[in-house]
Amino acid sequence: MPIHATFLDEVSWDIPHQNWGVLEWDLDFQSMKAIGINTVVMIRSGLGWWIASPFETILKTEDVYYPPVDLTEMFLTLADKYNMNFMFGMYDSGRYWIEGKYQKEIDLNLRLIDEVWEKYGHHPSFKGWYLSQEISRRTKNMSKIYAEVGKHAKKVSGNLTTLVSPYIHGVKTDQVMSGDSAITIQEHEKEWNEILTNVEGAIDILAFQDGQVNYHELADYLEVNKKLADAHQMRCWTNIESFDRDMPIRFLPIKWEKLLLKLEAARLAGMEDAITFEFSHFMSPNSTYPQAKFLYERYREHFTI
Numbered sequence: 043m044p045i046h047a048t049f050l051d052e053v054s055w056d057i058p059h060q061n062w063g064v065l066e067w068d069l070d071f072q073s074m075k076a077i078g079i080n081t082v083v084m085i086r087s088g089l090g091w092w093i094a095s096p097f098e099t100i101l102k103t104e105d106v107y108y109p110p111v112d113l114t115e116m117f118l119t120l121a122d123k124y125n126m127n128f129m130f131g132m133y134d135s136g137r138y139w140i141e142g143k144y145q146k147e148i149d150l151n152l153r154l155i156d157e158v159w160e161k162y163g164h165h166p167s168f169k170g171w172y173l174s175q176e177i178s179r180r181t182k183n184m185s186k187i188y189a190e191v192g193k194h195a196k197k198v199s200g201n202l203t204t205l206v207s208p209y210i211h212g213v214k215t216d217q218v219m220s221g222d223s224a225i226t227i228q229e230h231e232k233e234w235n236e237i238l239t240n241v242e243g244a245i246d247i248l249a250f251q252d253g254q255v256n257y258h259e260l261a262d263y264l265e266v267n268k269k270l271a272d273a274h275q276m277r278c279w280t281n282i283e284s285f286d287r288d289m290p291i292r293f294l295p296i297k298w299e300k301l302l303l304k305l306e307a308a309r310l311a312g313m314e315d316a317i318t319f320e321f322s323h324f325m326s327p328n329s330t331y332p333q334a335k336f337l338y339e340r341y342r343e344h345f346t347i
Contacts, residue, residue, distance in 0.1 A: 043305045043306065043308045043309035043313065043316055044077075044078055044305075044316070044345055045077075045078075045079065045282060045305075045316045045317070045318050045321075045341075046078060046079060046080050046081060046315050046316065046317075047079060047080070047081035047082070047083060047279070047315065047316070047317035047318070048074060048079055048081075048082060048083070048317060048318050048319075048320050048321035048322070048325075049082075049083045049084075049085040049317065049318070049319045049320040049321075050082050050083065050084045050085060050117060050320070050322065051085050051319070051320045051322070051323065052084070052085075052094060052113050053085070053086050053087065053088055053089050053092050053093065053094050053113075054089075055089060056292060056293070057293065057320075057323055058323075058330075060322070060323070060329070060330050062322075063111075064116060064120075066328065067116065067117075067120060068120060068123075069328055070321075070322050070326055070328050071120045071121075071123070071124045071126070072124070073321075073326055073327055073328060073338070074124075074126075074321055074326075075124050075126070076347065077338070077341065077342060077345070077347050078345075078347065079126070079321065080125075080126055080127060081126060081127040081128075081129065081169075081317070082117065082121055082126055082127070082128055082129070083128075083129040083131060083172045083205065083317065084113070084114065084117055084128070084129065084130055084131045084172070085131050085172065085174060085319075085320070086131040086132065086133065086134050086172075086174040087114065087130065087131055087132060087133050087154065087158070087174075088100060088106065088133040088134065089133075089134045089136055090106075090134075090135065090136035090137070091105060091106050091107050092106065092107060092109075093106050093107070093109050093133070094109060094112075094113040094114055095109060095112040095113055095114040095115065096108060096109055096112065097133070097154055097157060097158070098157060099150070099153040099154050099156075099157045100133060100150070100154065103150065104135070104150070114130065114158070114162055115162065118162055118165040118167055118168060119165075121165070121167035122165055122166055122167045125167075126167055127167060127169040127170070128165070128167040128168055128169060128170075129169060129170040129171060129172045129203070129205055130158055130162070130168070130170075130171055130172065131171075131172040131174040132151045132154065132155075132171070132172065132173055132174045132175070132191060133150060133151055133154055133174075134174050134175055135147055135150065138150070139175055139184055139187060142183075144183070144184065144186050144187055147175070147187055148186070148187055148190045148191055151187075151191045152190070152191065152194050155171070155191070155194055155195050155198055156198060159198050159199050163199065168199075168202075169202060169203060170202045170203035170204060170205060170246075171192070171195040171196075171199070171202060171203070171204050171205070172204075172205045172206075172207075173187070173188050173191055173192055173204060173205070173206045173245070175187055175188075176207065176208060176209055176251075177208050177209075177237075178208060178209050178210065178211045178215065185237045185240040185241050186240070188206060188240075188241045188244055188245060189240055189241045189243075189244045190244075191244075192204045192206075192241065192243075192244030192245055193243060193244045196244070203246045203247060204244060204245050204246050204247070205245075205246065205247040205249060205279075206241075206245050206247070206248060206249070207249045207250065207251055207281045207317070207319075208234075208248075208250055208251070209250065209251040209254050210225065210230060210250060210251070210254045210255055210263055211224060211225040211230070211254070212224050212225065212254035212255035212256070212259070212263075213254070213255060213256055214253060214254045214255065214256075214287050215254045227259075227262055227263060227266060230263065230266060231266045231269070231270065234270050235270060235273070235274075238270055238271075238273075238274040238276070239274065242274055242275070245276055246276060246277060247276065247277045247278075247279055248267065248270070248271045248274075248276045248277070248278055248279070249278075249279035249280060249281045249317055250263070250264075250267045250280065250281060251281045251283060251319070252264070252280050252281055252282055252283055252304055252307075252308070253283035253285075253287045254287075257300065257303055257304070260303075260304060260307045261307045261310060261311060264280060264307055264308060264311035264313065265311045265312075267280075267311075268311055268312050268313065277314050277315075278312075278313055278314055279313060279314055279315045279316060279317055280304075280308040280311075280313045280315075280316050280317075281316075281317050281318070281319055282301065282304055282305060282308065282316045282317070282318045282319075283296065283304075283318070283319050284296050284301060284318045284319065284320065284321070284324040284325045284337070285319070285323070285324045286300065288300075293324075294324075294331065294333065295323075295324040295325070295329075295331050295333040295334045295337050296324065296337070298336075298337055298340040298341075301337070301341075302344065324337065325337050325338050325341065326338060327339075
C-alpha cells in the first residue's frame with residue numbers, strides 16, 4: 043500500500059514551520075516525486091490570522107496578517123513543474139464554526155472559492171479541493187459546511203474532485219485523553235452514516251485519519267470506513283499519519299514499524315489509496331527532523347524505490 047499523496051502543512055496548527063523558500067520546496071517536491079507521490083494537498087489556505095496568499099475576500103472581512111509570499115501560486119507552479127495534482131484547502135476561521143456560526147464560515151469560503159478559481163484555475167495541476175475543517179462526532183453539525191462548500195467548489199470548477207479527512211473519536215483524541223469517552227466502532231458507523239448521508243454529492247474522497255485509535259483496532263475501523271464510503275458512492279483513501287502520537291513530545295516522525303503496520307492494515311481493508319500527514323516534516327530527507335530522512339530510507343527500501 044504505497045503512499046501517493048501528501049498534505050502540505052504550511053499554514054500550520056501544531057507543527058513547527060521549517061521556514062522554507064522556493065528552492066527548499068523545489069527540492070522537497072523532487073523527493074516526493076522520487077517515491078511516487080503524485081498529489082499534494084494544501085491543508086488549508088488560512089487559519090485565523092494567518093493566510094497562505096493575499097486573498098482579497100479574506101483580507102476585506104477578517105482580521106488577518108498580509109502574507110509575505112503567495113504560497114498557493116508557489117505550490118501550483120511546483121506541481122505544474124513535477125506533473126503532480128494539486129488540491130486547494132479551504133480557510134479555517136478557527137472560531138466561526140467552533141462557535142456554531144456555520145453559515146458565516148460557509149459564506150466566507152464560498153467567496154474564497156470564486157476568487158481562487160478565477161486567479162489560479164488556469165494551472166494544469168489544479169485538480170481539486172480539500173475541505174479543511176476537521177470534524178468528528180462532536181462536531182457533526184459541521185457537515186453542513188462540507189455539503190454547501192463542497193457543492194459550490196465542484197460547481198465553480200467543472201466538478202473537480204473534493205476531499206475530506208475527518209477523524210475518529212478514538213482513544214488518542216485530545217478530548218478522550220482529557221476524560222471523554224471513546225466512541226465504539228458501532229457508534230462510529232452509525233453516526234458517520236448519518237453525516238455522510240447529509241453530504242452526498244459534495245464529497246468525492248473520504249480519507250479518515252488513522253492515528254486516533256489503537257493499532258490493534260485500526261483494521262476494524264478501516265473496514266467500516268470503506269463500507270461507509272462504498273455505501274455513499276465515495277472513494278475511500280486512508281490518511282496515514284507519519285508522525286507518532288504515542289510519544290510525550292508533539293510531534294516526532296513515526297517509528298517505521300508502526301507506519302508499516304498501518305500501511306498493511308490499509309491494504310488488507312481495501313483502501314483505494316493513501317495520503318499522509320505529512321511528508322515534508324516527518325518523511326522527507328530534507329526535513330529539519332533528523333529522524334525523517336531515515337524513515338524515508340526505510341520506506342524506499344521496503345518498496346524497492
